[in-house]
Amino acid sequence: MTKLEGVYLPLVTPFYDGAVDLESLRRLVDHYSGFGLAGLIMMGTTGESPTVEPDEQRAVVVETIQAVAGALPVYVGVGGNSTRHVAAGIASYESLDVAGYLVVTPYYNRPPADGLVAHYRAVAGETERPVIVYNVPYRTGVNLSNDALFEIVAAAPNVRAVKDSTGNLMQSLDLLHRAPSELSVLTGEDPMFFTSLANGAAGGILASSHLATRTFVEVADAIAKQELVRARTAWGTISPMIPSLFGESNPMPLKYCLWRQGLLRSPECRLPLTRVSAGLAATLDELTAQLAAA
Numbered sequence: 001m002t003k004l005e006g007v008y009l010p011l012v013t014p015f016y017d018g019a020v021d022l023e024s025l026r027r028l029v030d031h032y033s034g035f036g037l038a039g040l041i042m043m044g045t046t047g048e049s050p051t052v053e054p055d056e057q058r059a060v061v062v063e064t065i066q067a068v069a070g071a072l073p074v075y076v077g078v079g080g081n082s083t084r085h086v087a088a089g090i091a092s093y094e095s096l097d098v099a100g101y102l103v104v105t106p107y108y109n110r111p112p113a114d115g116l117v118a119h120y121r122a123v124a125g126e127t128e129r130p131v132i133v134y135n136v137p138y139r140t141g142v143n144l145s146n147d148a149l150f151e152i153v154a155a156a157p158n159v160r161a162v163k164d165s166t167g168n169l170m171q172s173l174d175l176l177h178r179a180p181s182e183l184s185v186l187t188g189e190d191p192m193f194f195t196s197l198a199n200g201a202a203g204g205i206l207a208s209s210h211l212a213t214r215t216f217v218e219v220a221d222a223i224a225k226q227e228l229v230r231a232r233t234a235w236g237t238i239s240p241m242i243p244s245l246f247g248e249s250n251p252m253p254l255k256y257c258l259w260r261q262g263l264l265r266s267p268e269c270r271l272p273l274t275r276v277s278a279g280l281a282a283t284l285d286e287l288t289a290q291l292a293a294a
C-alpha cells in the first residue's frame with residue numbers, strides 16, 4: 001500500500017441555486033489536476049458533508065472520479081456517530097474507484113477510548129483500502145488520544161494515516177515523535193503545515209491549498225528534499241493568507257475566493273452556513289487580486 005504523503009486538497013462542493021453544481025465541480029477538478037497534489041478528498045469538512053444528501057454525495061464522488069480520469073487519487077470522507085452507519089457508508093463506495101476514506105471520530109455521543117478503538121476496527125474492516133483517521137476535537141467534542149490511535153493502527157493495518165486537527169501543539173509533537181513508521185501524520189491545521197512537516201509530518205489535508213496550490217506543493221517538496229530555507233521561504237509567501245480563509249466558517253471564505261476567481265458559478269453554501277461578511281469580502285477581494293498578480 002502506498003504511503004500517504006504530500007498535499008491533499010479537501011475539495012469544496014459547489015452549489016448553484018441550491019443544487020449541487022456539477023459543472024463547477026468538473027471545472028475545479030480540471031483546474032487542480034496539474035499542480036502536483038497528492039490527491040483529492042471529497043466530503044471533508046470543506047466539502048460541507050453535513051448538508052450534502054447521501055445521493056448527492058455519491059453523485060459528486062462519481063463525477064469527480066470520472067473528471068479526474070486517474071490523474072489523482074480520490075478519497076472520500078465518510079462521517080457519522082453510528083458505527084453501523086459509517087461501516088455501511090464505506091461499503092457503499094467499494095464498487096467505485098475510491099482511493100481510500102477519511103473517517104472523522106464519532107461526534108455528539110462522545111464515545112470512550114475503547115469505543116473509539118472498536119469503532120475504527122469495525123469501519124476499517126469494511127475495506128482493504130487506506131483509512132485516514134480524522135481527529136478534530138473543536139468540531140466533534142472528542143479528542144482521540146495518541147495511545148488510542150496507536151492501538152487502532154495496531155489492530156487495523158489499513159489505517160494508514162491520521163489527519164491531525166487537534167490544535168494542540170504538545171499532542172501533535174508527541175504524535176509526530178511516537179507515530180509508528182507505517183502511520184502517516186497529515187496535518188489538518190493549515191497554519192501548522194510548515195511546522196508539522198519540519199517535525200516529521202508526511203503532509204497535510206489543507207483547505208487553504210485551494211489557493212496558491214503550487215506553493216503548498218513546493219513547501220512539501222522542499223522539506224522532503226531537506227531544503228529548509230526553500231521551504232520556509234515558500235511558506236512565508238502563503239502563510240499570511242490563512243487567517244483570512246478561516247476568519248469566518250470554512251468554506252464560506254474559500255468559496256468566495258473561488259467565485260471571484262471564476263472557478264465557481266456561485267459562492268453559496270448551504271444553511272446553516274451562509275456567506276462571508278462585507279468586511280471579510282473586502283479583505284478577500286484584496287487577497288484574490290494579490291494572488292492574480294503573483
Ligand SMILES: O=C(O)C1=N[C@H](C(=O)O)C[C@H](O)C1
Pocket residue numbers: 010044045046047136139165188189190205206207208250
Ligand atoms: O475539509 C477538511 O476536512 C478540513 N477541515 C478543517 C476544518 O475543520 O475546517 C480545515 C482543513 O484545512 C481541511
